[in-house]
Amino acid sequence: MVVANIVQAVTMGLRQELARDKNVIVLGEDVGLNGGVFRATDGLYKEFGPNRIIDTPLAELGIVGVSIGLAVNGMKPVAEIQFSGFLYSTFDQLLSHAGRIRMRSRGRFTCPLVVRAPYGGGIKALELHCESGESIFSHVPGLKMVIPSNPYDTKGLLAAAIRDPDPVIFYEPMRIYRAIKQDIPEEEYFVPIGKANIVQEGDDLTLIAWGAMVKTCQEAIEKLNSKYSVELIDLRTINPYDAEAVISSVKKTGRCVIAHEAIRTCGFAAELIASINEKALLSLHAPVVRVTSPDVPFPMAKLENYFLPDVNRVLKGMEKVMSF
Amino acid sequence: MTKRVLKEFKIEYLQVLDENGNCDEALMPKLSNDEIKKIYEMLVLIRVFDQKAFNMQRQGRLGTYIQFKGQEACQVGSAFALKDDDFIFPMYRNSGLLIARKHPIVQVLQYWSGDERGLKSPQNVNNFPISIPVGTQEVHAVGAAWAAKLRGTKQVAATYFGEGATSKGDFHEAMNFAGVFNVPVIFVCENNQYAISVPRKEQTHSETIAQKAIAYGFEGIQVDGIDVFAVYKAMADAVEKGRSGKGPTLIECFTYRMCDHSTSDDASKYRPKEEVEMWVKKDPIERLEKYMRKKGLLDDLYKESIASRSKDIVEKAVTEFEKMPAPDPKDIFKYVFAEMTNQQKEEMEELFDNQ
Ligand SMILES: Cc1ncc(C[n+]2csc(CCOP(=O)(O)OP(=O)(O)O)c2C)c(N)n1
Numbered sequence: 182m183v184v185a186n187i188v189q190a191v192t193m194g195l196r197q198e199l200a201r202d203k204n205v206i207v208l209g210e211d212v213g214l215n216g217g218v219f220r221a222t223d224g225l226y227k228e229f230g231p232n233r234i235i236d237t238p239l240a241e242l243g244i245v246g247v248s249i250g251l252a253v254n255g256m257k258p259v260a261e262i263q264f265s266g267f268l269y270s271t272f273d274q275l276l277s278h279a280g281r282i283r284m285r286s287r288g289r290f291t292c293p294l295v296v297r298a299p300y301g302g303g304i305k306a307l308e309l310h311c312e313s314g315e316s317i318f319s320h321v322p323g324l325k326m327v328i329p330s331n332p333y334d335t336k337g338l339l340a341a342a343i344r345d346p347d348p349v350i351f352y353e354p355m356r357i358y359r360a361i362k363q364d365i366p367e368e369e370y371f372v373p374i375g376k377a378n379i380v381q382e383g384d385d386l387t388l389i390a391w392g393a394m395v396k397t398c399q400e401a402i403e404k405l406n407s408k409y410s411v412e413l414i415d416l417r418t419i420n421p422y423d424a425e426a427v428i429s430s431v432k433k434t435g436r437c438v439i440a441h442e443a444i445r446t447c448g449f450a451a452e453l454i455a456s457i458n459e460k461a462l463l464s465l466h467a468p469v470v471r472v473t474s475p476d477v478p479f480p481m482a483k484l485e486n487y488f489l490p491d492v493n494r495v496l497k498g499m500e501k502v503m504s505f
Numbered sequence: 506m507t508k509r510v511l512k513e514f515k516i517e518y519l520q521v522l523d524e525n526g527n528c529d530e531a532l533m534p535k536l537s538n539d540e541i542k543k544i545y546e547m548l549v550l551i552r553v554f555d556q557k558a559f560n561m562q563r564q565g566r567l568g569t570y571i572q573f574k575g576q577e578a579c580q581v582g583s584a585f586a587l588k589d590d591d592f593i594f595p596m597y598r599n600s601g602l603l604i605a606r607k608h609p610i611v612q613v614l615q616y617w618s619g620d621e622r623g624l625k626s627p628q629n630v631n632n633f634p635i636s637i638p639v640g641t642q643e644v645h646a647v648g649a650a651w652a653a654k655l656r657g658t659k660q661v662a663a664t665y666f667g668e669g670a671t672s673k674g675d676f677h678e679a680m681n682f683a684g685v686f687n688v689p690v691i692f693v694c695e696n697n698q699y700a701i702s703v704p705r706k707e708q709t710h711s712e713t714i715a716q717k718a719i720a721y722g723f724e725g726i727q728v729d730g731i732d733v734f735a736v737y738k739a740m741a742d743a744v745e746k747g748r749s750g751k752g753p754t755l756i757e758c759f760t761y762r763m764c765d766h767s768t769s770d771d772a773s774k775y776r777p778k779e780e781v782e783m784w785v786k787k788d789p790i791e792r793l794e795k796y797m798r799k800k801g802l803l804d805d806l807y808k809e810s811i812a813s814r815s816k817d818i819v820e821k822a823v824t825e826f827e828k829m830p831a832p833d834p835k836d837i838f839k840y841v842f843a844e845m846t847n848q849q850k851e852e853m854e855e856l857f858d859n860q
Pocket of ligand 1: 640666
């Protein structure tokens with residue numbers, strides 16, 4: 182066991198996979214000598230050399246596009262995009278190609294590619310450095326979308342993503358990159374893609390979150406001071422999401438709050454609610470409540486606290502669903 | 506069958522002032538003594554601003570700040586060749602350019618404190634909001650220049666970016682459109698030789714950035730980006746060319762980032778100390794001072810008075826900035842659409858009214 186935060190867990194996961202499989206390579210902007218702008222690849226350049234830890238030209242579309250080609254021809258590229266806001270220029274490659282290669286070649290070619298990107302706000306960063314686009318990428322068939330919320334899951338999910346036979350977008354919660362420390366095994370382990378985590382069990386309501394919002398929700402639950410018995414679900418994988426975990430919990434509690442940093446309209450809460458309506462509508466005692474950001478571009482630092490859902494907004498959401 | 510040379514190309518390099526402040530009079534652009542002084546004063550002002558903003562970030566009075574030390578001549582020299590109603594499409598490293606383009610210093614400070622109000626261009630100047638995603642703004646400049654051509658306004662559009670940005674597809678698409686539609690756009694590449702930690706030679710195997718213009722059928726020139734006269738001359742020529750309908754130009758200002766990439770960066774991790782020291786010695790302001798001294802345009806008294814005046818201007822702006830009322834939280838909804846959507850209205854109510 183070693184104590185690690187989320188960034189260190191990323192580095193550990195990468196190191197493990199680089200050591201295991203010589204076809205694994207890491208590529209991106211400033212990932213080499215500089216060790217990444219968040220230090221997620223710190224030390225790897227020294228350990229694995231410039232042929233495996235590769236500084237690319239400044240071109241996200243290029244990084245993702247060539248990674249598709251690399252993956253198709255036997256490599257296991259793990260691409261780093263410096264901030265998730267810079268993923269948008271790669272969307273064509275992800276949607277038109279990465280997500281369809283297996284289907285279009287009838288399984289003859291596949292695209293086992295991982296794209297890592299820090300996401301989310303709350304750190305007073307520059308414009309477009311705070312984006313939460315998980316539902317955008319989850320709207321692409323053939324792409325998996327994973328978001329860990331703690332160091333243990335980060336290493337386990339990253340290893341699973343790298344070994345996954347299909348393309349995975351791996352969102353890393355920037356706000357809590359260094360906020361949580363955990364004992365994590367140095368040995369190999371996996372956290373399966375597509376499995377939610379029941380962080381704590383409860384009977385009164387189901388609270389669903391992912392990424393940095395899990396911590397916010399935990400803090401909200403603490404503030405409740407056992408007023409309600411909350412079942413907290415960390416979704417961990419957005420696509421394909423663990424419908425079973427969500428449905429069976431909602432069937433038990435009959436009430437549900439979904440909290441995410443992304444904006445409301447077409448946010449992933451909408452998809453979860455549709456699924457609850459389809460499979461657990463008659464168990465509901467109250468309409469499902471969404472705690473999200475409003476439908477506006479992520480504001481700059483001075484106003485970001487008005488935009489981002491915080492502990493109080495999660496509390497309000499829980500009160501709303503309980504007092505219905 | 507035959508094999509022959511179809512075409513050969515050359516790339517010019519322009520320097521007007523050498524490192525000792527000696528001027529090549531044949532190349533010297535037409536500038537009055539007053540204009541030269543104005544340029545000097547602006548260089549000093551933005552240098553003072555840059556240092557102040559950096560200090561304020563360190564004291565927690567600003568958020569992340571992007572310095573431009575070493576690149577003052579690129580920004581001031583080019584700005585002086587533009588008219589107010591010409592468009593600029595700048596990048597994050599262009600605070601100096603904005604100030605040279607009459608953007609109030611208070612607003613530049615506001616922006617770096619995380620306040621969108623800082624981006625609003627003064628009414629009679631066309632300063633487009635700076636672009637944060639690298640290399641996404643050049644295409645807009647091409648469009649704005651094209652509009653000027655279609656509408657016959659005689660404006661030009663200038664866009665600013667680093668050499669790292671030239672790796673992006675958007676840059677190449679912009680260059681291609683500019684060539685195909687022959688629009689009055691000026692691509693100003695501030696080649697400071699590093700994109701965060703990645704050195705120029707790992708960014709592109711082209712020997713110069715300027716030569717990339719050749720592929721798109723128009724002129725590219727490399728200038729000494731530490732020499733404000735060279736930048737001004739290349740820009741003035743390109744502007745004149747654009748206004749007279751002769752199309753786009755790419756100007757590569759060869760310079761050096763005499764600071765970290767940003768206030769979150771530590772450049773000593775990837776740049777050798779000797780290299781930095783060698784470049785810092787080439788300071789653009791000192792070079793102009795040497796020239797001005799020789800010409801009798803600058804003495805110690807004038808130099809000191811400009812230094813202290815610049816400090817006063819910046820300090821006054823800082824005081825004003827710190828007195829500005831905080832932005833209205835409802836502003837996050839106000840400017841998204843011309844009219845707020847029903848969803849937004851509901852969300853706004855939920856956020857603010859029942860608190
Ligand atoms: C599309 C995009 N990718 C990555 C970044 C992060 N980033 C900001 S500046 C920078 C380097 C840019 O280098 P260059 O274009 O040479 O300009 P410079 O910053 O040196 O002035 C990077 C990678 C970004 N802002 N936008």
